[in-house]
Amino acid sequence: MARFLKNCLLALGLWMSGTAWAAHAYAQFGDIRYPAGFAHFAYVSPDAPKGGEIVLVPPTRQTHFDKYNPFTLKGSAPPSMLNMLFDTLLVGNMDEPNTAYGLLASDIQVATDRMSVVFQIHPQARFHNGDPVLAVDVRHTFERLTSKQAAPQYRTYFGEVKSATVLAERSIRFDFVRPNSELPLIVGSMPVFSRKWGLQGNTHKAFDQMVMDIPIASGPYRIGPVQFGKDITYVRDPAYWAQDLNVRKGQFNFDRITYKIYKDSTAQLEAFKAGEFDYMQSFVAREWARAFTGRAFERGALIKAELPHGNAGDFQGFQFNLRREQFKDVRVRQAIALAMDFEWLNRQLFYNAYSRVRGFFVASDFEAKGLPGPDELALLQPLRAQLPAAVFEQAVPQPPQTALDPASGHTLRDHLRQARDLLKDAGWTYRDGALRNAKGQAFSIEFLDSSGSMGRVVTPFAKNLEKLGIQVRYKVIDFALLQKRMDVFDFDIVSNRSVGSEAPGTELLERFGAKSADVEGSGNILGLKDPAVDALLDQAVSATTRPELVTRLRALDRVLRHGHYVVPHWYGAVHRVSWRAAAFERPAELPRFYQPEKLVTSVWWSPAAARPKAPSSATQKAP
Known part of the structure; x- marks a missing residue:
């Protein structure tokens, strides 16, 4: 969810030190491509006709939907609802990952100390019910999303936004906890809804009780015909307030967009x-x-x-639940990774279509390589006492690569021998027909899947793990049940994908930060709690230049990879x-x-x- 927010919206205006300024756009790093008054984005056809329809399926594993509120933890909202129904203060584009332009906001002003930002609301902005979009609606949205009734990732995502203050009917200021060049992007990415959504008389329903209430938003589409739980049609609003704005020109051309769920x-x-x-x-x-x-x-x-x-490569892999006792030892996690033969999978199952995921920022500027250089060492040295010596002394770990040559030392048999030795060092030995610890407890792993498509990967992986004495179960369950089990951390290992980003930032706090590890529904699937990781996350989100961000994320990638928290998959x-x-x-x-x-x-x-x-x-x- 946080990744959707950031990718859909990013932006604000070019920082000019010394004075406050107003602008039509904001770039976290670098230049703004499109000047004030630009006609349209380069990749659209501005004269594209409106009309017709498209019927498609969601790219996720979604099997149903049971609510219309996409901002709460329980249940599943219809596919693509955020993109179709909700406008934001700022909107990004598909050519500039660190830049966004005004949508609901016609003007952006950043304070000289970078401790606040003021948005002026576009005078033409209207909700679907005809009401103007006002500053009180923006503040109401912020307060709802950061309440305990909303999904917890929003509190993390907006965690460094101290307050929202209405300055005038169409003017609102956000104050920040600390200077952070990304924070204007964060608040600019907030989907805005009317304060009348969920209003009963003079009282608002509890946000997490707003299940079937149709959102009152301001985006290009409204909800049309619905076969509840199965299919939903979004109908283009012919009176969409922003249809002639440059940031919307040539876009949202279908009269009807229908998602079917199988x-x-x-x-x-x-x-x-x-x-x-x-x-x-x-x-x-x-x-x-x-x-x-x-x-x-x-x-x-x-x-x-x-x-x-x-795009930067997507991260995908089997993620360990570090809350489980058997996965707390890094040697165990490393041993399990040695049992997956990606080269065989790529030859036999994938038609050599994939490259191996190497780290958490694969195929991007942020991917760590080799030994740490002076710039990374400057960040890592203060954390030396909290980090393994290998971070400083060894090249960043690469996924195991199997070879067919018996003399290479890297056949699958060689890897399984290494895995056996690592497990033995961690206190797991084979006896009485299973791999057991000192207490005699057998080592078992359950792989969860919602579609069954991962079965052909898990099956050969499981056979290799069973050669080590590990008992493996592969279980296919409905996506809604899988999501619920992940929300409450009731799993051993699960396959998960994170879309690659050219500008990772605040969303990483929710994905790897200790504060989110025990929050149900958070993005910290791993359950990672590491003070060194937290320190590097803090450095990353406070970067003021792109070179700083690159160095800090490379250091973070290096430390995460030395933790062997995942079994890396592949990317295309x-x-x-x-x-x-x-x-x-x-x-x-x-x-x-x-x-x-x-x-x-x-x-x-x-x-x-x-x-x-x-x-x-x-x-x-x-x-």
Whole structure:
């Protein structure tokens, strides 16, 4: 959720030291590409026609939805609701990861000491009920999102925002706990809703009791027809207040956007081939190679494309629950990682389509390499007493790489021998038919999955773990149940993916910070509590230049990788997507940084919308 907020919005205005200033945009680091009064973003078609529809499936593993409030912990909201319904003070674009431009905010003013920011609300901004968007609505939103009734990640995300103060009808100031060049981006990314949402008479319902109340927001779409829990249609608001703003020009072109939810991935793909929906993204290499085939593809009715992008690599891996006693020893975690043979998986299952995830910021400027240099050492030396000596003396750990040559010393058998020795050093030995500790307790691991697609990976991995005496269970459960178990930390190991970012920042506090480790529903899936990590996180979020951010995140990546908290998976260099050829047209230019679902729903359009409407006549001929 925090990642969605930051990626969707980022921004404010160029910092000029010495004086307060006002601007149409904000760049955390570097220059602002588009000047005041710019016409439109480069990757859109400003004259794209409005009309038509798109039917698609969510790219997540979502199997249902049971509420309309996307800001609370319990339950699942409809897919893409935040992007469709809610406007924000600032909005990012797909070419500048550290820059955002005014949307609800027509003007941004940052104090000289960087301890506050003032937003002027656009005078034309309107909610779907026709009410103007006012400063009191922005403050109300902030207070609701930071209350204990909202999902806990919001309190972490906005944790360094001290207060929101209404200065005038359309003017609001946010005060910060400390100077931080990212904080204007953080508050600018807040989805704003009306203070009348959930109002009963003169009293607001408790925020976590607002389940079926339709949000009163100001975005480009409203909720249309719904088959509750299964399908939802968003209907474009023809009176959308921002449709002619430069930051919205050429965007949100479909009159209707429908998400269909399938509980079974095989049924979903067959439904796509049968014409039940128009677009989908594939995350499984074998499926992409073998199942996205057939006559519809051969005759060009369905398009299959690998779209290039400049995104940082996504992090994906099996994540250990460090709250479990058997995973507290780093040697155990390292041993388990040695049992996964990625090279075999890539050859036999993935069609050599992937590269190995090496760390938490793979394929980005923030990825640690080799030994720490002087800039990293300056950050790490004060933490030496809290860090293992290997951080200073050894190159940053790389995932195990198996070889076929028996003389290499890196065959799977070699790796399993290393794993056996590490487990023995950690107090786990094989006896009585299982790997056991000094108390005689057998070592067991349960892998949880919501779709079953990870089974073909877990099966060979489990066989290797069983050779070490580890008992393995693989359990497929509904996504809602999996999410609930993750929220309350009731799992051993789970596969998880975090979308790569060109500007990681405050969201890392929730992902790795000790304060969020015991908060139910937090993004700290690992349960990581490490004072050295917390110190580096603090350094990262307080960076004032991009070189500072790069150095601090490399140091963080290095320390995390020496902790062996995950079994790294893989990532791809392209987006694998497929769509119905007659359903869409799209701009000629691809942006640099994007996720395909958002690209399709925001800048593509229906060719049917450009056709002149046929006259209504009883004698009209069929096309």
